[in-house]
Amino acid sequence: MTEQPLTPTTPAGASDSRADDVATDGLVSPAAVSAPPFTQAADDERLSSTPSSAPLSEDAASTVSYTELGPLGVERDGLGIKGYLSMRDEGVTYHRMKRFYCRCVGVNFMRFASRDAASTMVTALFSAEVQKVEAWDGKGLWHTYRHSFKLSFTTGVVFNVDADSEEDKRQWIEYIEMALKGTEAAVEKWSAHASVSADIMELTPGGLAFAEKKCSPPKFKNDMMCCHPTCHVRFDSTGKRQHHCRNCGGSVCSDHSSRFAMLRHFQANHPVRLCMGCYRAQRFVQWLAMLLQRLSIAQGGVEGVKKPTLSKAEEEEVDTLLTMFGDEAFGISDVIQVLHLHRHKSDEAYAHAVNKLLELSASNLADFEFFLPQLFHMWLTVDWTNNNIKAALLFRVMCHGTQLHIRLATAIYWLTRAAIDDSCGWGFGQSELYVPDYLYRKMSMCKLLMINVEMQISHGDWSFEIDKDLPASTEQAAIIKCFPEQSPA
Structure with missing residues (x-):
């Protein structure tokens, strides 16, 4: 269900928390490094040409209505819920909340730098499994928020968040509570089959990390040549800077390591640099995990995901x-x-x-x-x-x-x-x-x-083997092999 666009203008005092596209502190993509600095003139030009996608300056944010930005309310798609939430960068602090575009697929919560970036879930700036959703009075050390609630994650991080409206808040809480109940029902079914299949309980309910096993990041290989199969760049003679993939440890040039993603199986709390092959494998892992989240919740028979009544x-x-x-x-x-x-x-x-x-x-x-x-x-x-x-x-x-x-x-x-x-x-x-x-x-x-x-x-069983298409690491391959065990019959 898509909400109607909000019509009131943003108050000038809340421009910090209502900016459309927000970049997190300490995380700068390669594209952002080479981008020209924003100026008031440039912002005005962008607002006049593409008001729906251009980043708003502090002054412009206070004068442009939400109707110019398109529908900003909470949306429900085939996988989960998505919309804007105001939250802080690093848990509970005294700083004013910033406005991020967020998605929740099952118990997997993701935060993105912009609305456009959310179309590819692997690009999330923050990703974790929701453990609990609670009420919050919205009273911070310096600021008060009207449509607020609290999210607790399995990593121990707690975020106070603020929705754009009371209706948005209701939809977020309703979906997350439904996802938690559906996941609980799915885990009970997995536990009943644990004696038959030992791998069924190896992953966390979100499907992107191991429940018990702690994986250490790989050691860097420090090869003198790029590990990409079609690249023959040598770091000791061409002047190319040597980078390392945080998933496989391979040495890779800047051209073939320009993509970043969160690796929850390594307990990474921010996006890290990946080579092309590991990035493809991580996208596949996350895509399968999101589909299985949707199926697991539906299998639990929770209200809201069962077969809808026909009009x-x-x-x-x-x-x-x-x-x-x-x-x-x-x-x-x-x-x-x-x-x-x-x-x-x-x-x-x-x-x-x-x-x-x-x-x-x-x-x-x-x-x-x-x-x-x-x-x-x-x-x-x-x-x-x-x-x-x-x-x-x-x-x-x-x-x-x-x-x-x-x-x-x-x-x-x-x-x-x-x-x-x-x-x-x-x-x-x-x-x-x-x-x-x-x-x-x-x-x-x-x-x-x-x-x-x-x-x-x-005429064989469902199996996954590492190949050229998905040169997955040992940890990624183990996660993919666990997915068929958790899929509903």
């Missing part, structure tokens, strides 16, 4: 489709058209269309094979965050295709292989350093499909 319009939509499906002349091409037309409509209607497609694939294998590339592209371009049910249904279609015939399994394999190469920048005429975001985000979902395709072709 009258949605019921009419389903009835219309069922009438269409009763026509004997209705074929696979017609189903694909229905899937395209209903891609933004009811999930229930979409599920009926997918079931009809699977039914027709048995009797119309030639048509199914003909339209297979179109079905793959439909799955590849779906927005997992806002349409994860539709994405999961199309994922089921891809896996079903691998079971129909080895020829279809091979076709899906190579379509997936090409998509992975594009998302990694390995395609013809591409560069790994300049992969567009819309391609880079496809890597995790394509790799998950690749693992499932290989599993079904070989």
